[in-house]
Amino acid sequence: MSSIILEARDIRYRYPRGMEAICGISFHIRKKEKIALVGPNGAGKSTLLTMFNGMIRPDSGLMLFDNQPIQYDTASLRMLRKRVGFVLQNPDRQIIAPTVYQDVAFGPTNLGYSETEIKEAVNQALRHVGLEGFERRPPHQLSGGEKKRVAIAGVLAMDPDVLVFDEPTSGLDPSGSEDIMELLDELNHEGKTIIISTHDVELAYPWADRAILMLNGKILKEDIPEVAFGNPESVRKAHLSLPTLLELHMELQKRGFLLKGKKPRTVLDMMHCIETLFENSKKPGRHGIITVCNVDLDNGEYLSKWLSMHTGICTGAMGTRAKQCAENLKIHLDFTYGVIDKCILKALLGEDTLILTTGSMVKRVYLRVDAYGLESGVHIPVHPLTTPEESNEKNEGIS
Amino acid sequence: MFEELLEDIAQKNGLREVNAYVKLAAGLGAILLCLLSTGYIAPLFIAVILTSAILILARVDAKTYAELFIVPFGFAIMSVAGIILITGGQDIFWQWNILPSFSLSITRESINQGMFIFCRVIGGMSAMIFIALTTPMTDFFIVFRQCRVPEVVIDLMMIIYRTIFILIDQVIQIYHAQVMRLGYSTYRESLRSFATLCGAAFIASWDAGEDLIRAMDARCYNGKFALLGESRPVERMPCFAVVIFLALSATVVIVSGSITII
Numbered sequence: 001m002s003s004i005i006l007e008a009r010d011i012r013y014r015y016p017r018g019m020e021a022i023c024g025i026s027f028h029i030r031k032k033e034k035i036a037l038v039g040p041n042g043a044g045k046s047t048l049l050t051m052f053n054g055m056i057r058p059d060s061g062l063m064l065f066d067n068q069p070i071q072y073d074t075a076s077l078r079m080l081r082k083r084v085g086f087v088l089q090n091p092d093r094q095i096i097a098p099t100v101y102q103d104v105a106f107g108p109t110n111l112g113y114s115e116t117e118i119k120e121a122v123n124q125a126l127r128h129v130g131l132e133g134f135e136r137r138p139p140h141q142l143s144g145g146e147k148k149r150v151a152i153a154g155v156l157a158m159d160p161d162v163l164v165f166d167e168p169t170s171g172l173d174p175s176g177s178e179d180i181m182e183l184l185d186e187l188n189h190e191g192k193t194i195i196i197s198t199h200d201v202e203l204a205y206p207w208a209d210r211a212i213l214m215l216n217g218k219i220l221k222e223d224i225p226e227v228a229f230g231n232p233e234s235v236r237k238a239h240l241s242l243p244t245l246l247e248l249h250m251e252l253q254k255r256g257f258l259l260k261g262k263k264p265r266t267v268l269d270m271m272h273c274i275e276t277l278f279e280n281s282k283k284p285g286r287h288g289i290i291t292v293c294n295v296d297l298d299n300g301e302y303l304s305k306w307l308s309m310h311t312g313i314c315t316g317a318m319g320t321r322a323k324q325c326a327e328n329l330k331i332h333l334d335f336t337y338g339v340i341d342k343c344i345l346k347a348l349l350g351e352d353t354l355i356l357t358t359g360s361m362v363k364r365v366y367l368r369v370d371a372y373g374l375e376s377g378v379h380i381p382v383h384p385l386t387t388p389e390e391s392n393e394k395n396e397g398i399s
Numbered sequence: 400m401f402e403e404l405l406e407d408i409a410q411k412n413g414l415r416e417v418n419a420y421v422k423l424a425a426g427l428g429a430i431l432l433c434l435l436s437t438g439y440i441a442p443l444f445i446a447v448i449l450t451s452a453i454l455i456l457a458r459v460d461a462k463t464y465a466e467l468f469i470v471p472f473g474f475a476i477m478s479v480a481g482i483i484l485i486t487g488g489q490d491i492f493w494q495w496n497i498l499p500s501f502s503l504s505i506t507r508e509s510i511n512q513g514m515f516i517f518c519r520v521i522g523g524m525s526a527m528i529f530i531a532l533t534t535p536m537t538d539f540f541i542v543f544r545q546c547r548v549p550e551v552v553i554d555l556m557m558i559i560y561r562t563i564f565i566l567i568d569q570v571i572q573i574y575h576a577q578v579m580r581l582g583y584s585t586y587r588e589s590l591r592s593f594a595t596l597c598g599a600a601f602i603a604s605w606d607a608g609e610d611l612i613r614a615m616d617a618r619c620y621n622g623k624f625a626l627l628g629e630s631r632p633v634e635r636m637p638c639f640a641v642v643i644f645l646a647l648s649a650t651v652v653i654v655s656g657s658i659t660i661i
Binding site for chain 2: 053055078081082086088090092093094095096097098099102106107109110111112136137138139140141154155158
């Protein structure tokens with residue numbers, strides 16, 4: 001278990017001349033966790049989030065960051081805000097400067113970085129969110145999703161340890177939301193702790209490591225998503241709806257189907273549940289192969305050739321850079337989110353798939369497929385896409 | 400309402416990548432030459448060159464450009480008509496004595512004067528529009544900073560620039576919401592609707608201002624507003640073109656200084 005990074009001890013807060021927004025909340029968040037704060041409108045989610053970076057000071061109780069009580073003097077707050085990045089719900093309210101470059105540079109400038117450091121930080125942040133080449137565009141000409149990315153880049157440029165998102169997908173279309181959620185996954189994979197608030201249960205359920213259900217300024221339930229959302233009573237109390245997969249699982253159980261294993265969080269899990277039910281009837285001849293291509297290796301030419309040899313193969317891209325690469329090479333993408341699971345589903349049907357992704361995410365493909373293999377006992381082969389020279393080198397190394 | 404703002408055109412124009420100083424030199428130089436000129440040909444020459452630069456080099460839509468020109472054009476016609484009638488002279492073509500001490504007349508001198516002023520307006524306007532359509536505000540900020548305009552002023556300008564578009568968006572939304580519910584249907588109603596529009600816009604901008612402070616605080620605001628981007632490098636070709644243009648115009652100013660229309 002990694003160490004605790006954020007902790008609240010019995011905090012209370014009342015808006016001036018208003019009702020109590022937070023009435024006695026205690027919880028802790030560990031490093032590298034993905035936390036979803038879920039609750040209806042007015043549950044106090046946003047108020048709680050703004051306490052994480054000291055924008056609001058609780059009336060009573062204690063907020064701890066990195067096991068130190070949060071100090072509310074200017075210097076300490078600056079340090080805190082550097083380490084806890086906050087992305088507002090409305091990017092229009094967050095983007096301050098007249099061009100994308102200037103806006104992303106805002107944080108680093110105020111942190112007193114040198115000019116070259118600022119440039120480096122801005123370029124890296126823009127690369128991360130896939131907005132290279134947007135530096136001189138004014139924000140009012142961007143689409144909603146692009147604005148959101150600028151807002152995220154502005155926070156990323158300060159390289160915080162914890163990222164707090166207030167309703168990260170509000171106002172975005174479904175594919176835009178999935179893109180943002182995948183970006184959050186990518187960031188989490190790089191070691192950042194991510195906290196989001198949302199009332200979209202379907203979004204939070206497969207994504208979060210832990211879900212915190214809030215109602216009327218109190219924590220209703222705090223657990224792994226399967227448990228937090230698994231109790232229809234508390235979900236109803238929180239004015240939310242059950243995730244469809246969980247509901248389906250429960251309904252199947254009620255009808256006397258013996259579903260083994262843990263509760264399903266993804267379509268893949270659900271398929272596994274159902275397939276184990278009809279174990280005898282399923283006879284896949286062979287499992288499809290998942291090929292993983294690391295686009296950072298700059299092997300576009302070979303990739304195009306490989307694809308022309310394997311026409312009709314289903315292709316998915318993970319991460320913004322992989323998607324950009326696919327666009328540059330004019331590769332048709334079948335999957336742009338939930339890529340690994342969808343590829344496993346295809347492999348179970350005996351079809352081969354290709355995943356385009358970036359260096360840091362390659363490992364994740366293996367991990368996910370291995371985890372699935374352990375759970376289901378199905379071995380799905382995963383191969384890296386290597387150019388002939390590389391494989392020759394490898395063979396030579398072996399011999 | 401303006402759906403397409405000047406700024407949007409400037410952000411997309413064909414001369415966007417040319418160094419701001421070069422474009423400013425062309426525009427300001429042209430204005431200066433228009434003012435120095437004593438004949439009507441030089442401003443007209445400048446207007447023709449700059450208009451073709453706007454239409455061909457900057458690839459601005461001719462209709463948009465004409466629309467921009469129409470308002471100052473109307474003003475120019477009206478004031479020039481006044482000048483022609485009021486200015487006196489020796490060579491009288493037409494005269495009307497309204498009062499013993501006041502008469503309207505058209506003379507050779509007044510026509511020359513009117514034509515001269517009219518061409519000056521056209522030349523100056525095309526230079527102004529040239530700057531407005533080719534140089535976006537964001538590039539101006541860099542120029543301002545390099546010209547040692549106080550930081551506070553630039554920061555304020557940048558915040559205003561950024562929020563203007565948000566405010567316009569909001570105003571358009573409120574306006575549409577009002578029209579959809581039959582606001583502005585009668586004279587009385589439109590007065591009332593306009594008042595609510597102003598009120599709502601004020602409250603919205605107040606809210607946005609508070610959020611702005613919060614957003615800046617959340618990103619460690621320390622008195623430094625955003626760093627400016629880099630300006631484009633000065634390239635030889637555009638520089639050369641501007642020098643030629645200004646030199647040519649200056650020659651025209653000197654040569655055609657005494658030429659009058661009649």
